[in-house]
Amino acid sequence: MSVPADVADGVEVPTRSAMATASLAVAEELTRRGLRPGDRVVLKAENSAAYVYTLLALAHLDASLVVLDHRQTDDETRTVIEQCRVRWVIGDTPGGLLFPGPRASCFLALDTLVAAAGPPAGAAGTADAAASALDFSRWRRRTDALVAWSTGSTGRAKAIVKSGDGFLTNLERTLAHMGYRERDTFLPLLPFSHQYGLSLIFLAQLSGASLLISPFHRVDLAIRAGASHGATIVDATPSTYRSLLNLARRNPGLLDGLAGVRLWCTGGAPLDQALTQRFRSVVGAPLLDGYGSTELGNVSFATPDRPKGCGSVLAGIDVRLAPARSDGAAPGSPAAESGDGADAEADHSAEFGHLWVRSPDALVGYLEPDGSIREQTDEWYETGDFGYLSDEGDLYVIGRSQAVHRMGHLLYPEALAAKASRCGRQVVVVPVDDARWGSRLIFVVADPEQGDPKGWRELLCSLLPSYEQPNHVVVLPDLPLNRNGKTDTGQLRQLLREEHPALWGGAQNGARR
Template identity: 30%
Template sequence: MSGGPGGLTVDGEALSRGRLESLVRDVTGELRGTGAGPGRGVALLDTHPLSLIITVLAAERLGAPLLPGAPEWRTPAVTRAVVATVHPSGSGRPAVTAAAPGPQPPFPDETRAVFWTSGSTGEPKAVALDGGALDYQAGATRARLELEPGDRLLVPIPLNHAYGFSVLQMWARYGLDLHVQSRPGLGPVVMALKATPFASLDGVPSLYGALLLAARRDPELRAALAGPKVRGCGGDLLPHRLAEDFLSAVGGPLHDGYGLTEAGPNVALTGPSHWRPGTVGPPLDGTRLRLDEQTGEVLVHGPGLMAGYLDDPDATARAVTGGWLRTGDLGRLSPDGYLTVLGRLKSAIVVHGVTYPPKLVEDALYDCEGVAEAVAVGIPSGDPRGDSVAAFVLVDPSATAPTEDTLLAAVRGSLPEPLRPASIRLMDALPRTASGKADRRALRELASEAPAGVSGG
């Protein structure tokens, strides 16, 4: 069932259907004047959610490829025709500028969106998605989350990243009411939750951690968090202690999910009827999963996969073999198809030839008093044993601060000897990638530079 866009509210201000249609019609005309259309792309330089929404709807009417990850589109990875850019303006609507014509050939006609990978494991790559993949993602995700026309969605995450964009695609097709929150901080999210009942809330683990702390002191917020039928969580591994504490305090679970840009992005989601603790649910209907028998890497097959890395056939061939996408993630599948994600394959800790996911160390640390976030990395030890383990802990300011010695003693009994950290550093802040994940590469470099046993902020 498809009914077009529902209501739209941005940072607490509702936009009428008539006003939205007027803005989209104007921008569509301006983009058409630049030559935007199939094969001729539009780069979005304005990250304000209203500008993005207007530009998305306009580009879809023209069949033009949209590059929401700008300004990355300026990199040499884009070798196709970008004929228009969309900039912020003081008028409250996007400003369209024709791009200088160049010799680049058009995008493939079926290309509808180009996103960039986070670059956390190497150079960012341009991922091309076609219209069929976007349609599939919108339909399969809405079905898994059991959302119906008129349901209100609270989205305090960027819409120009692949997951936020998929939520926007659902809104554009299925008559959902979209409430976008782009103002920084926890306060606006709390105010929105208290003011309006929502069917769905989306966030990263750190947002839910902050909401949990606030809800313990605020019964009204606790009741508001119990209301949505979906509390979608993604963007990073969900710590098991946060999931358990949230369920205990709020009375409703966090619905963990898994995906990656190359998969369109959603692969597996725990909707209201598919929640199981410790898993990200089964794959979306129409998507298949299997594990590499040798490495345990998660492989994905389905209609949501990318068309390929833009003008990089070698990288595409390495990523997709026989229709199966190599995700680079370690996982475990239950007999009935529920997936547990254990972390990045490149982040695995290898000791005596055995591969361990860092999540085992991180979960043990999360169980310790005073730990708000934990990250473990493997460091080459220079001997046949393999990696040594270094851990970094973000201290919970509301709890008694632990010491390295107390943490080492606490995890000694719960971890096998090869995974016991050689060092733990207490941190006031962790280095982050552009998507907000802990930057494991930077932490590995930091651990390699510091003598073992150092702890500090």
């Protein structure tokens, strides 16, 4: 089957009807090969039009989808195949290895599958007919429609089971909130295998918009493709936007042609004030932050008319904040709490709370090692994040609710990092246990120019009260990232231990990599 998309320089731009027509053809080929409703299928591949068509085809066929990052190792993939009781594996062929797990009866190479798919039966009809024929109604009723893996910035990945109705209804709430429309063109600078990128594929199909599939890991090429193909909505993590701004500084013409972008959206990691201000000054538009998770789907979004924080919560979803206890322990039950609505960079430490969400779109449960589902029975879901609500109802999410004690104070490293970002660079705060201090604080500043740590320390101390000031400052040209584009705190701590071992002994005030 020839790819029904505008293809040039690795860029593919299928319209809704093209996606539907190609997806139906792939669905017929999968049916011919023996795939049945309810079969559990691993999809593991890089972003491509073929990936999109196969994903939509599997939903159309009522498969139980297991989406994996294409960068996961073969051993990790085999573990997933066993735990998820997978019958099919579809993906890029990794050096001929066909993932021969004991429960995987068939491997299909993605490009071979799509090439073998001929025009679907009845494809001579109209484009609208093809779009209507692509039907997710059976998949919507499936309890284990989607098995996704949360990787986060710390901890072991968990297999999260989502129902088709929960997943699709959440996207319908998102569509109504954001106002996506048929004449839009999405430019996702994200892997499709995670919640954020995955949702954009279905949002494009549900809204009737076009989907620009570009080499997202090459931001310069992707942005030029967006200009050439009339992108109107860009989605990327904060780390990708930092790369974009750095490229634009060296190449002032890079952003030419993107005047038609009406929504610059971000998510997947906390958005610091330095990036927000820098982006607006360079691009002339706000970065619209959003909040969600693999377990919950989308929870809240900033919009052009409400560009503050993570915006308002989606209709039908409730958020509560449980005040932080003085001992740092997690609260037993949520309680409503709101801030005073000031700017995000203000000190709201007294109003911070642990974030709980009640959503009809939340996960069904977690997949256990033996393949059974451990149901999520609690009405309210504890996210592990913390933040505050403004008087206007805008949600501000600061980061993970991991408190440390220092000099008699209860401090949250990610809240400190958000305040410290007023220095004009991204900052990560790494706490280290200390018998005298309770915790010592290593402030890691991401500075491509690798400025003097002493200068950064002076600036940071001017922004913070004495009990929040750094014990040590380390300057790195950039921060290690995980597969989701979030700062990999585990890798960062390991790097600090290896390259600055004296920091664990309390001997230094500043260090440069």
